[in-house]
Amino acid sequence: MAKPGNKIIQAKLVLLGDMGTGKTSLVLRFVKGQFFDHQEPTIGAAFFTQILSLAEATVKFDIWDTAGQERYHSLAPMYYRGAAAAVVVYDISSTDTFTRAKKWVQELQRQGNQNLVMALVANKSDLDAKREIETEEGEQFSQENGMFFIETSAKTAQNINELFFEIAKRLARAIPPKRSGMNLNNETQDRRRKIFCCSV
Ligand SMILES: Nc1nc2c(ncn2[C@@H]2O[C@H](COP(=O)(O)OP(=O)(O)O)[C@@H](O)[C@H]2O)c(=O)[nH]1
Numbered sequence: 608m609a610k611p612g613n614k615i616i617q618a619k620l621v622l623l624g625d626m627g628t629g630k631t632s633l634v635l636r637f638v639k640g641q642f643f644d645h646q647e648p649t650i651g652a653a654f655f656t657q658i659l660s661l662a663e664a665t666v667k668f669d670i671w672d673t674a675g676q677e678r679y680h681s682l683a684p685m686y687y688r689g690a691a692a693a694v695v696v697y698d699i700s701s702t703d704t705f706t707r708a709k710k711w712v713q714e715l716q717r718q719g720n721q722n723l724v725m726a727l728v729a730n731k732s733d734l735d736a737k738r739e740i741e742t743e744e745g746e747q748f749s750q751e752n753g754m755f756f757i758e759t760s761a762k763t764a765q766n767i768n769e770l771f772f773e774i775a776k777r778l779a780r781a782i783p784p785k786r787s788g789m790n791l792n793n794e795t796q797d798r799r800r801k802i803f804c805c806s807v
């Protein structure tokens with residue numbers, strides 16, 4: 608629920624990463640609190656919405672969950688273009704998925720959207736016994752690329768809410784509040800001009 612006087616941000620968020628890394632599972636855990644051991648593969652992309660209330664803003668996420676298969680790669684720009692946030696996911700038990708995640712990050716950087724909030728997510732942290740990618744490797748890559756890093760498990764729900772709360776917080780900091788669409792009286796309009804328009 609939006610708190611009165613609180614700014615409202617509508618943000619497009621895209622999930623990218625190899626097939627099977629748990630993108631759909633992360634979203635389903637966040638949006639519906641569900642997890643399925645046999646999650647159906649995503650065809651093309653799927654759309655979800657979720658609202659998060661922070662002290663400083665209410666963030667309405669429009670979430671595009673993409674399919675990781677190479678044959679859908681050409682569709683990806685449709686989903687990440689205009690996105691305010693991108694979540695790149697790999698599976699800690701698969702080196703190949705980490706390699707693929709790095710390629711997604713490079714592709715996003717080539718788009719040159721300086722304001723994009725980017726998260727690197729090391730999912731399936733419950734599979735520690737099968738771990739192929741150490742936490743430090745993910746941390747280091749994310750630091751080098753100006754992203755924030757988090758290890759999650761859609762299965763146990765570890766760090767799922769934390770992931771989306773952190774993104775929401777960064778968006779709230781980055782996105783200025785929208786100007787009011789209401790009629791303003793002259794005095795307020797004058798003051799607004801001084802603030803937004805003129806430095807003299
Ligand atoms: N152990 C474990 N399995 C997971 C986790 N997240 C997803 N999975 C499983 O990994 C498989 C692929 O998940 P899915 O969400 O379809 O991946 P996507 O292709 O990236 O959307 C499914 O069998 C999920 O049950 C997790 O955190 N831990």
Ligand SMILES: [Mg+2]
Binds near residue numbers: 630648673674
């Ligand atoms: Mg999927």
